[in-house]
Amino acid sequence: MVSVGTVPGPIQSIERAAAMLRLLARGSGEYGLAEVAASLGLPKGTAHGILRTLQRVAFVEQDEETGRYRLGAALLHLGTSYLDANELRSRSLNWADALAARSGQEVRIGVHHDGAVLVVHHVFRPDDTMQTLGIGAMLPLHATAFGKVLLAYDADLSAATRRRELTSLTRRTIVTPQSLERVLTQVRAAGWANDAEEYLPGEASIAAPIRAPGGLVVGAIGISGSVDRICDSASRAKPALVSQVASAAEAISRALSD
Incomplete structure (x- = not known):
């Protein structure tokens, strides 16, 4: 009997599916069932079952004429999403x-x-001053300027976020769906967001949307620092800094369109 605290081992079918996808990514990118089975040392029946499962989720496609398999559109879309984030970063560096x-x-810069x-x-x-590199960090959507920008321009994401519990991180964190929606309306009207x-x-930030061709918001760029440097005495974002952030966002958006 497996105890409740036991960590499960590797799942063989997933390992085989991953190996199959790596195989299809090589060379010509198209393989017949016999080639897939032989390359991975699998019975044809097992290989066929995995291929059919991958085909159902669009990770694999089968050519109707030749019967050969290749990587599917859904998997390629996942790869494109990764490349999009890297392209956003490369276009934003300067x-x-x-x-x-x-x-x-x-x-x-966040997505x-x-x-x-x-x-x-x-x-x-x-x-x-001593600083820590933040690449790869995950920030809350409802409690940061970056997150508010992404929520303001994505109705589905905003609705899903408002349905979840909004965790209180400080005494100033927005914790009700109604308050968050009011703030997002203000963000859309202003074209930028802030948090104090x-x-x-003691920390504050200002962020503005980065848009892909066609106007779709694909990320946010912003600044963060101590409240006294980002905001005035009433905790309002300093206009000069807002202008700088907005200008940077617009410049990156133009670069993505070039």
Whole structure:
């Protein structure tokens, strides 16, 4: 009997499916059933069952004339999504560096991933203080300027977020769906978002949307720093910094369209 605390071992069928996808990604990219089975040392029946399962979820396609298998559209879309994040980062490098230099603050670029903001690029503050690289960090959608931007321009993501519990991170965190929706309406009207001590005490941020050709918002760029440097005495974002962030976002959006 397996105890409740036992960690399960590898699942053989998943390992075989992964090996099959790697095989199809090689060479010509098309293989017959016999070739797949022989390459992986599997019985034809087992190989056929895995291929049919992968075909049902569109990870694999079968040519109607030749019967040969190749990678499917769904899997290629996943790869394209990864490349899109990297293209966003590569097109943003110069503008992110310039924004850090002008604002004197750290700069992040974030995209939505699995219900949070994934930081895909991070530029340190241009000073000598100790800092930690934030690439790969996951930030809450409802409590950061970056997240508010992504929510404001994605109705499905916003609805899903408002249905979940909004975790209180500080005394200023938005915790009700109604309050969040009001803020997102303001973000859409202004074209930028901010937070003041909603995620971390003493910290604030300003962010603006990055748009792909056609206007789709694919990410957000923004600055983060101490409240007294980002905001005025009433915790409002400083207009000069808002202008700098918005200009950087517009420049990156133009670069993505070129």
